[in-house]
Amino acid sequence: MLRKILATAVLLAATAGSVSAQEPRTLTIISHNVHKTAATGGDLATAQNIAGEWAERNNVTLNWVTLDIGPLHDRLLREMSLGETSVDLAAVLNTRIVPSVASLLEPLDPHMQANPIEDFDGIAEGLRNATVIDGKRVAVPYRHATNALHFNKTLLAERGVAVPATLNEMLAAARAATYTRDDGTRVYGLVTTLDTHVTALQFLSAFGAVYIDADLNVRANSPEMVAGLTELANLYKEGVLPSNVTALGLDELIATMREGRGVFAINPFSRYTALNDPAASLYPGQIDVMPFPTNEPGKASANTEFWSWAIPANSKQKDLAYDLIRELSGKDATVRAALNGNGPVRPAAYDDPRIIEKLPYAAAEAIGLRDASVAVPAFAGAVEATTIFIEEMQAAVLGLKTPEDAAAALQTRAEELVAKSK
Amino acid sequence: MRRLNPAAILMLAPTHLLLFLVIALPSIYVFWLSLNESTYGSDLTFVGFNNYVTVLTSPYFWRAALNTLIVVNAVVYIELLIAIGMAALFLGGVRYPKIMFAIVLMPYAISEVVGVLVWKIMLNTGSGVLARTIEALGFGMFNWSVSPPLALSVVTLISIWHHLPFTFLLIYAGMLAIPKSLYEASRIDGASRWQEFWRITLPLTVPAILISLIFRFVFAFRLFSEVWLLTAGGPARLTEVLAVYLYQSGFKYGEFGTASATGWLMVLGSLGVASVYLWAMHRRMVSGND
Numbered sequence: 198m199l200r201k202i203l204a205t206a207v208l209l210a211a212t213a214g215s216v217s218a219q220e221p222r223t224l225t226i227i228s229h230n231v232h233k234t235a236a237t238g239g240d241l242a243t244a245q246n247i248a249g250e251w252a253e254r255n256n257v258t259l260n261w262v263t264l265d266i267g268p269l270h271d272r273l274l275r276e277m278s279l280g281e282t283s284v285d286l287a288a289v290l291n292t293r294i295v296p297s298v299a300s301l302l303e304p305l306d307p308h309m310q311a312n313p314i315e316d317f318d319g320i321a322e323g324l325r326n327a328t329v330i331d332g333k334r335v336a337v338p339y340r341h342a343t344n345a346l347h348f349n350k351t352l353l354a355e356r357g358v359a360v361p362a363t364l365n366e367m368l369a370a371a372r373a374a375t376y377t378r379d380d381g382t383r384v385y386g387l388v389t390t391l392d393t394h395v396t397a398l399q400f401l402s403a404f405g406a407v408y409i410d411a412d413l414n415v416r417a418n419s420p421e422m423v424a425g426l427t428e429l430a431n432l433y434k435e436g437v438l439p440s441n442v443t444a445l446g447l448d449e450l451i452a453t454m455r456e457g458r459g460v461f462a463i464n465p466f467s468r469y470t471a472l473n474d475p476a477a478s479l480y481p482g483q484i485d486v487m488p489f490p491t492n493e494p495g496k497a498s499a500n501t502e503f504w505s506w507a508i509p510a511n512s513k514q515k516d517l518a519y520d521l522i523r524e525l526s527g528k529d530a531t532v533r534a535a536l537n538g539n540g541p542v543r544p545a546a547y548d549d550p551r552i553i554e555k556l557p558y559a560a561a562e563a564i565g566l567r568d569a570s571v572a573v574p575a576f577a578g579a580v581e582a583t584t585i586f587i588e589e590m591q592a593a594v595l596g597l598k599t600p601e602d603a604a605a606a607l608q609t610r611a612e613e614l615v616a617k618s619k
Numbered sequence: 620m621r622r623l624n625p626a627a628i629l630m631l632a633p634t635h636l637l638l639f640l641v642i643a644l645p646s647i648y649v650f651w652l653s654l655n656e657s658t659y660g661s662d663l664t665f666v667g668f669n670n671y672v673t674v675l676t677s678p679y680f681w682r683a684a685l686n687t688l689i690v691v692n693a694v695v696y697i698e699l700l701i702a703i704g705m706a707a708l709f710l711g712g713v714r715y716p717k718i719m720f721a722i723v724l725m726p727y728a729i730s731e732v733v734g735v736l737v738w739k740i741m742l743n744t745g746s747g748v749l750a751r752t753i754e755a756l757g758f759g760m761f762n763w764s765v766s767p768p769l770a771l772s773v774v775t776l777i778s779i780w781h782h783l784p785f786t787f788l789l790i791y792a793g794m795l796a797i798p799k800s801l802y803e804a805s806r807i808d809g810a811s812r813w814q815e816f817w818r819i820t821l822p823l824t825v826p827a828i829l830i831s832l833i834f835r836f837v838f839a840f841r842l843f844s845e846v847w848l849l850t851a852g853g854p855a856r857l858t859e860v861l862a863v864y865l866y867q868s869g870f871k872y873g874e875f876g877t878a879s880a881t882g883w884l885m886v887l888g889s890l891g892v893a894s895v896y897l898w899a900m901h902r903r904m905v906s907g908n909d
Contacts, residue, residue: 271870271871274873298660300660383745440765442765444849449743458746580872588853591854592854597854597857
């Protein structure tokens with residue numbers, strides 16, 4: 198009898214063990230929604246669910262926590278400051294990968310030596326180098342957002358304006374395409390978000406202006422910066438830029454372009470899909486994109502920001518998280534994510550026939566990426582540097598300061614900040 | 620004076636313990652943090668009152684303080700005047716009182732974030748129904764987002780709209796508590812409605828007014844979501860209020876020491892404003908007991 202009871206107990210224990218072994222593990226990922234869409238396809242009809250396929254193979258449930266850029270990093274940094282965190286994998290913006298943050302991230306070199314990422318050297322070198330801090334790899338580049346010039350072909354034709362090839366032509370076209378349509382709709386020649394530093398720096402870089410270079414030299418007080426700020430202020434004064442440009446958010450920019458209230462827009466290449474979405478845009482297929490022109494023929498100006506995957510050092514499932522990074526960073530996964538609207542960090546992806554066939558902007562983006570430089574380099578004061586830039590740039594655009602005074606103030610304040618951060 | 624017996628102390632202890640744990644202890648920790656340099660991934664470094672010096676010598680802090688002072692005073696006093704007027708109207712009797720009461724309370728039932736975003740959409744310069752209406756009426760483009768005075772006016776308007784029901788309820792409850800016999804006596808003496816309001820209603824509503832002033836000053840001092848969602852402190856940081864300044868220090872730059880110092884300065888500021896009314900209330904209570 199006792200033997201029977203023991204045998205039953207052993208059987209029950211074994212069954213329970215096998216049940217728990219089948220229970221899916223949960224991997225929590227904190228990112229912006231764009232990363233979820235890139236990895237899973239989101240609601241796209243042609244979704245490539247790369248992360249979902251990996252999760253199914255490994256019996257893992259993915260728990261996505263998607264937040265806007267500021268709250269995302271705030272939450273992540275707080276999580277990483279704790280004894281342990283439930284966040285296993287995180288998307289981190291390039292300006293946030295600084296030594297103080299890197300110390301809270303898992304060094305990935307041992308993982309990569311044990312299980313290398315397929316053709317890791319195929320990822321753009323600049324991005325790879327920017328994710329190594331104090332000799333340790335702390336993140337793997339995943340997405341670039343390189344800015345470009347989107348334009349509504351229908352509205353340009355309506356105004357009899359040709360697609361511009363140079364910066365000066367673009368400025369003239371934007372002015373000519375600022376008008377009121379027959380139905381009373383006010384159309385702005387150029388739409389951009391000036392509540393953030395990236396798109397404004399994109400515009401200014403077309404004039405040759407640089408805020409802080411890769412070696413942390415502040416170069417704000419330059420004739421190029423003054424010329425760019427002066428042009429921005431003039432465009433605002435003339436009504437070419439929307440009247441609420443300093444408060445205009447990304448959602449509003451997208452809506453403005455989709456509704457035909459804007460002709461040119463500064464935004465990343467990958468916004469092409471959203472702007473031409475037949476379900477939401479009044480101009481599907483009519484909003485084209487090109488590298489942001491300069492006055493030097495054949496030379497584009499492109500500011501870029503990029504995101505990387507990183508593992509919090511206090512995560513409990515580092516191996517599992519690394520395995521997902523490995524999956525998402527593979528050559529084929531990079532192409533499939535690009536089809537989901539991601540900016541591929543492997544230049545070779547642009548030569549893939551699937552991308553050439555499906556993404557009309559692929560060739561232009563490859564050119565843009567070739568000429569791209571980061572908007573603001575990563576250093577301890579990078580976030581504050583962007584706030585200072587936005588403040589002085591807005592003051593110049595709204596006429597609260599002269600462009601010369603704004604550029605001079607930028608130079609002084611950024612120099613103090615860089616010195617303090619060193 | 621009655622002395623508390625041990626049983627009463629024992630019964631009060633859980634409440635006091637709770638208050639200590641959720642209010643006093645975090646406040647003490649924040650004060651300690653304000654005396655240190657602190658950011659993500661680094662240990663605390665004691666810096667004494669340096670963070671207070673940093674904050675108090677920052678022109679952005681003083682601009683935010685001035686903006687806060689202007690908006691808070693405008694919100695509290697305009698809201699109070701409207702609430703008194705509405706409560707007097709309800710006291711005198713309105714048609715369909717239940718429906719009217721529900722309408723008055725409605726803004727308070729709406730989430731603050733949702734409310735502010737709806738206002739923002741309605742006031743969108745290019746496509747908002749209110750902004751377009753204002754323009755169509757010949758007042759010109761209502762371009763509030765690039766004008767700090769207009770933006771702060773919009774913040775004031777939305778804050779009043781959202782919190783008016785709270786003030787109204789306090790004042791109306793105070794008016795309802797006034798004995799009817801006083802009004803009957805005044806009518807026998809031939810007092811007009813205006814005299815009734817001025818000589819009976821208003822003086823006897825003062826305790827409720829003082830309480831609502833204290834509450835609203837303290838709440839309004841923390842004003843954040845209206846400004847953050849409408850302007851995020853822009854353009855050019857000209858519409859920042861103290862809570863936005865604190866948020867930028869703490870959660871954007873990760874400077875917890877200066878953010879904590881700002882927090883304590885805000886507490887002292889709101890305490891300073893509220894103490895005037897607390898003192899007035901105390902005096903009324905003392906004189907009432909005499």
